[in-house]
Amino acid sequence: METDQYVIKQISIFSENRPGRLAAIAQAMEEEKVNIFAFSIAEADQFGVVRALVNHTEKAHKKLTSMGFIVSFTDVIAVRMRDEPGGLYAIAKVLGEAQINIDYAYAYSGRDAAVLILRVNNVKDAITTLLEHGVTLIENSFFR
Amino acid sequence: MVSWDPRIEEMPKEDLQRLQYRLLKTLVYRLYSFSEFYHERMKAQGVHPDDITQLSDVRNLPFMFKSDLREHYPDWLFTAPQEELVRYHVSSGTTGKPTVVGYTQRDIDNWTTSLARGLTSCGLGRGDVIQVSYGYGLFTGGLGLHYGAERIGATVIPASVGNTERQIELMQDLRATAIACTPSYLLHMGEVAEKMGVSIKKDTSLRSAILGAEPWSEEMRTRIQEWLGVRAYDIYGTSELYGPLFCECSEQTGIHMWGDLALAEIIDPSTGEPLEPGERGELTVTMLQKEALPMVRFRIGDITQIDDAVCLCGRTHPRIKRIQGRVDDMLIIRGINVFPSQVEHALMGIQEVGSHFQIVVDRKSELDTMLIRVEVSPEAFSDRINDLMKIRNTVAQRLKGSLNVAVDVELVEPGSLPRFEGKAKRVIDRRKI
Numbered sequence: 001m002e003t004d005q006y007v008i009k010q011i012s013i014f015s016e017n018r019p020g021r022l023a024a025i026a027q028a029m030e031e032e033k034v035n036i037f038a039f040s041i042a043e044a045d046q047f048g049v050v051r052a053l054v055n056h057t058e059k060a061h062k063k064l065t066s067m068g069f070i071v072s073f074t075d076v077i078a079v080r081m082r083d084e085p086g087g088l089y090a091i092a093k094v095l096g097e098a099q100i101n102i103d104y105a106y107a108y109s110g111r112d113a114a115v116l117i118l119r120v121n122n123v124k125d126a127i128t129t130l131l132e133h134g135v136t137l138i139e140n141s142f143f144r
Numbered sequence: 145m146v147s148w149d150p151r152i153e154e155m156p157k158e159d160l161q162r163l164q165y166r167l168l169k170t171l172v173y174r175l176y177s178f179s180e181f182y183h184e185r186m187k188a189q190g191v192h193p194d195d196i197t198q199l200s201d202v203r204n205l206p207f208m209f210k211s212d213l214r215e216h217y218p219d220w221l222f223t224a225p226q227e228e229l230v231r232y233h234v235s236s237g238t239t240g241k242p243t244v245v246g247y248t249q250r251d252i253d254n255w256t257t258s259l260a261r262g263l264t265s266c267g268l269g270r271g272d273v274i275q276v277s278y279g280y281g282l283f284t285g286g287l288g289l290h291y292g293a294e295r296i297g298a299t300v301i302p303a304s305v306g307n308t309e310r311q312i313e314l315m316q317d318l319r320a321t322a323i324a325c326t327p328s329y330l331l332h333m334g335e336v337a338e339k340m341g342v343s344i345k346k347d348t349s350l351r352s353a354i355l356g357a358e359p360w361s362e363e364m365r366t367r368i369q370e371w372l373g374v375r376a377y378d379i380y381g382t383s384e385l386y387g388p389l390f391c392e393c394s395e396q397t398g399i400h401m402w403g404d405l406a407l408a409e410i411i412d413p414s415t416g417e418p419l420e421p422g423e424r425g426e427l428t429v430t431m432l433q434k435e436a437l438p439m440v441r442f443r444i445g446d447i448t449q450i451d452d453a454v455c456l457c458g459r460t461h462p463r464i465k466r467i468q469g470r471v472d473d474m475l476i477i478r479g480i481n482v483f484p485s486q487v488e489h490a491l492m493g494i495q496e497v498g499s500h501f502q503i504v505v506d507r508k509s510e511l512d513t514m515l516i517r518v519e520v521s522p523e524a525f526s527d528r529i530n531d532l533m534k535i536r537n538t539v540a541q542r543l544k545g546s547l548n549v550a551v552d553v554e555l556v557e558p559g560s561l562p563r564f565e566g567k568a569k570r571v572i573d574r575r576k577i
Contacts, residue, residue, distance in 0.1 A: 016556055
C-alpha cells in the first residue's frame with residue numbers, strides 16, 4: 001500500500017525552558033510568513049521541545065537554524081477524529097491492538113473535525129492499520 | 145632502549161635518593177650562607193641546614209612562589225654575579241609583572257643535558273631533523289629545544305613560530321622527522337597544510353612531535369597521532385625551572401623528572417602538606433643543581449600526580465602525569481577538589497554534546513551544588529524528551545565518574561554559552577561563605 005502521502009514532516013525545535021524562547025520562535029515564523037497549523041511543547045525541567053506542523057517547512061527550518069536553534073524533521077501522521085465522545089478511543093484502540101506505540105500525540109480542532117497528530121514507533125504500520133480500520137488520514141499536501 | 149646517560153637514568157632508586165639528599169644538603173647550606181632571601185626565609189620558618197638529615201626533610205623548608213620572583217624583579221634572587229651569567233630569559237608577564245631568569249654556563253649545560261636525555265628517550269638522535277617551532281628569543285622554548293636537539297646530534301630547523309605555510313614547505317623540503325611546538329600550533333599547522341593540499345601524514349617525513357608549553361589532553365594526543373601520523377610526546381617545564389625540561393619517553397606513560405636535577409613533591413594546595421605517593425595535588429619542585437637562580441620548593445601552580453614506579457623503559461626517575469589543571473582554577477565541592485579541566489576532558493569523549501561548558505557552583509542548605517551547562521550538538525538532537533534525558537544522564541554519569549562528585553547537568557541550545565578568546569572564564573561561583 002502506498003503510504004508516503006500520509007507521512008507528514010513535523011519540525012521539532014530544541015529550546016531552553018525560559019521566558020521568551022517560544023516568542024522568539026513564533027516571531028521568526030511570523031517574519032517568514034509561515035503559518036502554524038498545530039503545535040505542542042514537551043518539557044523537561046530545564047529544556048523543552050517545541051513541535052509544530054507548519055506550511056513551508058524548509059523555510060521555517062532554514063530561518064530557525066540560522067538563529068542558532070537546533071531543528072529537526074520528524075515523521076508524524078495526522079488522523080481525522082470525530083469531535084465527540086469516543087473519537088480518540090476509536091483511534092487509540094486500533095493502534096493498541098496492533099501493538100503500535102504512540103511516542104507522543106497532540107490534537108487540534110479543525111474546521112470540520114478534530115485532528116490528532118501522532119508520532120508512533122512504526123509510521124508505515126500505523127498508516128496501514130488505521131486505513132484498514134476505515135480511519136481517515138490527512139495527506140501531507142494539506143499542510144503545504 | 146637507547147639512553148643518553150644510562151648510568152644516571154637507570155640508577156637504582158636508593159642510589160638516586162642518596163644522590164638527591166646529598167645535593168639537597170649542599171644546596172641548603174649554600175643558600176643559607178650566600179642568599180639573603182633564603183637565609184631570612186629559613187630563619188622565619190625556624191629551619192637550619194643542620195636540621196636537614198634525610199631527603200624527606202625537604203618538607204620543612206619554606207615554599208617559594210611566582211610572586212617572590214616578581215617582587216624581587218629583576219635579579220634580586222640571583223645567587224651568581226652577573227659576570228658568571230651567560231644568558232637571560234624573560235617571561236611574557238601576561239599574569240603580572242615579567243620575571244627574569246638567568247643562567248650560568250653550568251645551568252645551560254644541565255638544561256641541555258636534561259633535554260638530551262628526554263629527546264633520546266623518545267627515540268630521537270643523530271640523523272633526525274628537528275623543526276623547532278617554539279618562539280625563539282626571550283621565551284625559553286625555542287632556544288631550549290634548539291640546544292637540546294643539537295646536543296643529541298640532530299639537525300635543527302630553527303623555524304620559530306609564525307609564517308605557517310613556509311613552515312610546512314620547510315618541513316617537506318628539509319624532510320623534518322620531528323617537530324617541537326605547542327599542541328595547538330601543531331593542530332593549526334595540520335589545518336593550514338590541508339588547505340595547501342599537503343597531508344602531514346602522507347606527504348612529510350614527520351613521525352614525532354614534542355608538545356608542550358600549554359595544557360593538553362589524552363584526547364588531543366589521540367587526535368594528533370591519528371590525524372598527523374606522528375607519535376606525540378608531552379614535554380614539561382617553566383622558565384623558573386630553566387624552561388622546557390622534562391619529556392615523556394617512548395612508553396608515553398608520564399614525564400620523567402630527572403631526580404639528579406629536580407626534587408618533585410606533590411602537596412595539598414590548600415594546606416601545603418605533602419600528599420601520599422600517587423595522590424593528585426600541586427607540583428612543587430626543588431631544583432637541586434641550579435646556580436644562577438635557585439628554586440626551593442617552588443610552587444608552580446600545576447596540578448598533577450607522581451608515579452614513582454620504575455618505568456617500562458627501565459628509567460628509575462619519578463614520572464609526573466600530564467598536567468591536569470591549575471591551582472587557581474581549583475574548586476572545592478563538598479570537600480572534593482575539582483578542576484574545570486577534568487570537566488573538559490570528560491566532555492570531550494561524549495559526542496552528543498559540544499565542547500563548550502559552564503560550571504555554576506552554589507550552596508543550598510549548607511550543601512555545595514555543581515551544575516554543568518553543556519550545549520546539545522545538533523546531530524544528536526532527537527525530538528523525544530526521553531532521548532534528551534538519556535543524553536543528560538550519560539553526561540552526568542560520565543562527569544560523576546571522573547570528578548567523584550555528583551553534578552547536575554543542564555542541556556542548553558548550541559551557541560548559547562559564552563565563547564572566550566584566550567583564557568576562558570567557565571566557572572560561576574555563587575556560594576556565599
